[in-house]
Amino acid sequence: MHGERSIRVGDITRVEGEGALHVRIRDDRVEELRLDIFEPPRYFEALLRGRTYLEPVDITARICGICPVAYQLTAAQAIEAACGVVVGGPLRELRRLLYCGEWLQSHALHVYLLHAPDFLGYDGVVDMARDHPDAVHRGLRLKKAGNRLMEVVGGRAVHPINPRVGGFHRAPERSELAVLIDPLEQAREDALGTLRWAAGLDFPDLEVDAELVALGHPDEYPVDRGRIHSSAGLDLEAGEFDAHFTESQVPHSSALVSTLRGRTYLVGPLARYSLSSDHLLPDVRAAAAEAGLGPHCRNPFRSILVRGVEMLQACKEALAIVRDYRPPDRPFVDVEPRAGEGSACTEAPRGLLFHRYRLDEEGRIVSATIVPPTSQNQLAIEADLRRLVDGGLALPDEELARLCERGVRNHDPCISCAAHFLRLDVDRG
Amino acid sequence: MARLPRLAVWKFSSCDGCQLQLLDCDDELLTLADGVEIAYFLEASSAVGRGPYDLSLVEGSIACPADVERIQRVRRMSRRLVTIGACAAAGGIQALRNFTTLREVAAAVYPRPELLSSLETSTPISAHVQVDMELHGCPVDRRQLLEVIAAFLHERRPVVPGHSVCVECKARGTTCVLVARAMPCLGPVTRAGCGAICPAYGRGCYGCFGPAESTSTPALAAAWERIGARSGDLTRALRGVNAWAPEFRDGGDDDAR
Numbered sequence: 160m161h162g163e164r165s166i167r168v169g170d171i172t173r174v175e176g177e178g179a180l181h182v183r184i185r186d187d188r189v190e191e192l193r194l195d196i197f198e199p200p201r202y203f204e205a206l207l208r209g210r211t212y213l214e215p216v217d218i219t220a221r222i223c224g225i226c227p228v229a230y231q232l233t234a235a236q237a238i239e240a241a242c243g244v245v246v247g248g249p250l251r252e253l254r255r256l257l258y259c260g261e262w263l264q265s266h267a268l269h270v271y272l273l274h275a276p277d278f279l280g281y282d283g284v285v286d287m288a289r290d291h292p293d294a295v296h297r298g299l300r301l302k303k304a305g306n307r308l309m310e311v312v313g314g315r316a317v318h319p320i321n322p323r324v325g326g327f328h329r330a331p332e333r334s335e336l337a338v339l340i341d342p343l344e345q346a347r348e349d350a351l352g353t354l355r356w357a358a359g360l361d362f363p364d365l366e367v368d369a370e371l372v373a374l375g376h377p378d379e380y381p382v383d384r385g386r387i388h389s390s391a392g393l394d395l396e397a398g399e400f401d402a403h404f405t406e407s408q409v410p411h412s413s414a415l416v417s418t419l420r421g422r423t424y425l426v427g428p429l430a431r432y433s434l435s436s437d438h439l440l441p442d443v444r445a446a447a448a449e450a451g452l453g454p455h456c457r458n459p460f461r462s463i464l465v466r467g468v469e470m471l472q473a474c475k476e477a478l479a480i481v482r483d484y485r486p487p488d489r490p491f492v493d494v495e496p497r498a499g500e501g502s503a504c505t506e507a508p509r510g511l512l513f514h515r516y517r518l519d520e521e522g523r524i525v526s527a528t529i530v531p532p533t534s535q536n537q538l539a540i541e542a543d544l545r546r547l548v549d550g551g552l553a554l555p556d557e558e559l560a561r562l563c564e565r566g567v568r569n570h571d572p573c574i575s576c577a578a579h580f581l582r583l584d585v586d587r588g
Numbered sequence: 589m590a591r592l593p594r595l596a597v598w599k600f601s602s603c604d605g606c607q608l609q610l611l612d613c614d615d616e617l618l619t620l621a622d623g624v625e626i627a628y629f630l631e632a633s634s635a636v637g638r639g640p641y642d643l644s645l646v647e648g649s650i651a652c653p654a655d656v657e658r659i660q661r662v663r664r665m666s667r668r669l670v671t672i673g674a675c676a677a678a679g680g681i682q683a684l685r686n687f688t689t690l691r692e693v694a695a696a697v698y699p700r701p702e703l704l705s706s707l708e709t710s711t712p713i714s715a716h717v718q719v720d721m722e723l724h725g726c727p728v729d730r731r732q733l734l735e736v737i738a739a740f741l742h743e744r745r746p747v748v749p750g751h752s753v754c755v756e757c758k759a760r761g762t763t764c765v766l767v768a769r770a771m772p773c774l775g776p777v778t779r780a781g782c783g784a785i786c787p788a789y790g791r792g793c794y795g796c797f798g799p800a801e802s803t804s805t806p807a808l809a810a811a812w813e814r815i816g817a818r819s820g821d822l823t824r825a826l827r828g829v830n831a832w833a834p835e836f837r838d839g840g841d842d843d844a845r
Contacts, residue, residue: 172630172631173630173634177599198601201682202682202693203681205685205693205694205697208696211824221726221829223603224604224605224606225605225608227603272632282635283632284632285617285626299615299617299618314789317605318605318726320786323791328789415698
């Protein structure tokens with residue numbers, strides 16, 4: 160096909176936040192492809208300046224209603240690092256438990272409400288529920304189990320109130336956590352059910368060639384701690400993040416885009432799984448293999464399977480923590496403020512999240528830096544889309560636009576975090 | 589068959605948490621879908637139904653020039669407009685910039701602030717269009733949200749209390765953390781609705797639901813002083829997700845103003 164062609168997706172739906180996509184094709188070649196993020200910026204890093212070291216946990220939760228715990232726990236750990244404190248023992252177990260709840264609800268939301276309708280050809284979950292009531296109810300049960308866990312440990316599911324610097328305001332009693340056992344056991348079966356069901360979906364071919372970046376830990380699947388690893392052999396502490404990753408601004412986006420020494424990289428479930436699948440629990444690994452996953456996965460369409468695997472892992476870990484739980488002597492350790500700087504990374508459901516704070520001697524915040532997963536993935540998502548458009552040139556505009564929207568949703572972008580909604584704008588001239 | 593009432597959900601500057609409360613209604617969401625046509629809810633569905641709508645739920649604050657126009661269009665297409673959350677009711681946490689200048693905050697985050705399109709202030713929906721009701725909370729409470737939707741669809745008044753968090757603590761049987769544990773608490777000036785979670789978890793209320801119907805921040809300042817709070821502490825505590833609500837805006841004690 161000669162001449163110019165342009166495709167435009169005005170409002171990309173079933174993503175968290177607001178964005179658009181513009182593609183210009185000339186003589187069957189993608190000339191320009193742009194993922195626009197036009198969520199109004201909210202300037203969190205500036206608003207944190209001058210606040211006390213105890214406040215970012217409540218404030219940064221408000222960056223994202225879907226993954227507030229990721230923000231809370233990363234902020235807490237970065238501030239603890241600045242003050243020379245490491246929170247361990249049962250308090251750290253409680254933090255990981257809360258984080259498992261967030262993974263479960265966020266992944267269940269994406270797998271069933273945002274992603275699955277693409278594979279089955281529905282506009283949304285309400286339509287899908289008419290023909291697939293069992294699947295939808297399974298998804299809603301999973302989500303509810305995650306929310307329940309967050310309510311018990313965190314006080315509520317959206318913007319939990321219990322986490323704080325040093326631990327929690329109140330540590331739950333054993334009996335309070337015991338009520339989670341039944342819903343979590345059901346959730347474990349539902350996560351297995353998710354894998355069996357999702358394994359039968361039809362996955363288009365696509366291969367990410369970006370460097371994969373995720374936390375790695377010698378003893379566990381990465382959630383709340385670890386070093387920064389990559390498929391090209393990177394091995395860094397959180398504090399070294401800046402020396403390797405660069406944030407820059409592009410005119411079409413209110414998110415800052417990140418590169419790794421000039422290279423495009425990908426964070427999130429595919430990166431975590433590919434770098435750490437050997438640290439999954441043995442029967443989770445077996446379930447992954449049964450669903451058709453090898454030790455690595457670079458096909459973004461198959462991320463629905465990886466999220467299923469991670470839900471299963473989260474349920475099993477949460478159950479183990481709940482069963483072994485002995486309340487700590489005190490709900491938090493004292494963290495005395497001091498002048499200094501601290502960094503931390505954790506694995507938000509959508510991938511690596513970085514926080515850094517500089518404090519003065521009274522514990523006031525001098526500067527804050529927050530790098531959310533979606534801004535790190537923007538270039539990798541654009542690279543996926545370029546490949547999808549290249550392979551789909553024969554498709555009519557409407558179908559090509561739909562394919563591109565799927566390409567975006569594969570990565571569960573949280574545009575609210577990155578700054579938020581998508582528009583596709585394909586320009587074929 | 590009678591036409592189903594048409595519901596729309598809109599997002600402005602926000603974290604998506606209040607919309608998520610609607611998706612978190614889980615089974616009730618499917619039940620709700622039997623009684624209404626969810627005509628416009630971009631986070632949940634690719635099907636985009638044109639207006640007019642019987643009920644619009646609006647999340648988020650007005651923080652960029654394009655949204656000043658967009659909220660007018662939403663209002664014109666909506667028979668009833670209910671705002672959900674602290675961003676829509678008071679400007680949200682992003683309204684902290686209203687206390688300084690946009691230039692200063694933008695330069696702190698972005699190398700090239702001139703590429704951005706932001707308003708000087710983040711303001712509530714009611715500063716731009718007439719609203720039929722504001723549902724408060726950061727996030728809104730799920731049960732209150734369902735109550736409001738049901739009430740508007742059935743043309744009755746929603747039952748949403750305007751009293752303070754203190755009433756919820758009493759109902760829950762939580763010992764007062766301000767009086768008994770000398771913890772700074774915003775409960776006496778904050779609207780009920782969350783279920784008084786914070787005091788039950790051993791911390792003072794931090795004001796997510798905004799000002800209660802009748803508040804006295806000077807009286808609270810006196811109570812804080814009695815437990816040893818320093819001048820300016822209350823004002824700083826009020827500078828949270830509802831900082832720009834008129835009753836909270838001027839703070840409660842002098843020095844930090």
